[in-house]
Amino acid sequence: MKIKRNIALSDSGFVFNPSTGDSFSTNPIGIEIIKLLKEGKNEDEVKKHLIKTYMTDEVTLEKDYYDFVNMLLKLQLAEGDESEAKN
Amino acid sequence: MKKMQYERPVIQRLNTGIMNKFGTRTEYAPVTHIDGNSVKELIGKYGSPLFVISEKTIRNTYREANRAFNTRYPKVQFAWSYKTNYLSAVCNVFHQEGSWAEVVSGFEYEKAIRNGVPGNKIIFNGPDKTEAELRTAIENGSPIHIDHLDELYLIKELSGEMKKRPRVAIRVNMDTGIYPMWDRFGFNYENGQAWDAINKIMLSNTMDLIGLHCHIGTFMLAPSAYGVAAAKLCDLAMGIKKKYNKNIQYLDLGGGFASKNTLKGSYLQGADASPGFDQFAEAISTAVLNAGFTEDELPLLILETGRAMVDEAGYLLGTVVSNKRLSDGRRATIMDFGVNILFTSFWYDHKISPAQEFSQYTEDAVLYGPLCMNIDVVREHVTLPPMKRDDHVVVHTVGAYNMTQWMQFIALRPAIVMIDLDDKVHQIRKRETVDSIVNEELMPGYLKTFKL
């Protein structure tokens, strides 16, 4: 899964999609996830980083991470990898 | 390195240019305490969900209502509408403040008697009063508000048999410009039914017609409708004076003032949309004072205000069971309370606050109850911070009708506590147990055993 290339992200959590004109707001951990994904980190790397940084456990994080990236796909801020896209 | 506090990641579309109808900052500001008591500790001690009643808020609201009417009209009497909340502790707060009782069934009548209300201060309303109940009410000198002709004839018969003059009023229904018109209770003003009933009572000469009653609707947002209702009751009272030379002792304007809740589909929050007691009092007292009574003929004004008197004093504390994502992407949060105990979520968008601190980020969500039923929706749209399992919430303005209309359906009903004026907590209803339900059941002998 990749964040679309032209998505703009501000440090205050404002997310803008120039190709649709839609804007979104996200919380600090949301910013962090989007940033890491934009940098090209894969799912495992992102999750490892979050577990190191936040007081949470793997099960909770797994559930919340999955929910969040699904929202990114749904809101068309991210796209699946080639292989996934073909289904 | 010290780890940071975790909050679930959330993202939400911003609708620029469109006012957010579903959330204001005050709505999701956390409410951690009620009258000095921590929500967390209350739940820890009495379980979740839990109804909490603020005695302070009841008394303040009562005094506000009383002041609004007493500063405008010389003779005012409130009668506590039992059906709105008949927990005895709640009733007795109202009785201590000076309220009579207003009941609509034999069950409620008996409850008022047990609470210690004198019989002549129990107003007996409602369409279904049994013969035995009417006998008791006649014996006790309770004002009986006659709903239909069958009841009128029965009372007349009983008065002869008991050699006692029942104290009666008629319930009048009328057009006050409000839709829908409540015309199924009592006798109609416009088509002459009310006059017909009055004539029958006066000519029987076995009952005392002491009052006139109406209850024009509930959650009324138009004070002017009460002005119309009061004027019509006054017109009847003046007519009775003229025709029978008899003074009517009281006019009972019923209940129905809107509370501070937000009706479903209403754009304004209830606190901004609902008129205050002053506006209702102004409309009613102006109409009665201008009707042409002499000073000593002025009737007592009775009010059976229910929801506006107690709604704000009630809170429901609850706990998050789970979070889900619906197929259309909406967040769904499942609570441990549903329409079974929060009946009024069918009518209102109840204000719901988180009971712990969060960052300022929020999500739009649907709040569901725990019942296995599609209708179990507490809020269709609500803006709340990202809550997780075991977090607590406070539902506001639930003091009216929930603790009487709740259902023992699927789950047991929760405990109720009252917080007194010194912020001390008293349990006023026990949490139900399986025994409370099963003890009422009887098992035929041949069904006692089975083999699987």
Ligand SMILES: Cc1ncc(COP(=O)(O)O)c(C=O)c1O
């Ligand atoms: C006769 C009568 N009086 C008073 C009330 C209390 O009404 P509310 O809670 O709307 O004030 C009701 C409610 O239905 C009623 O039927």
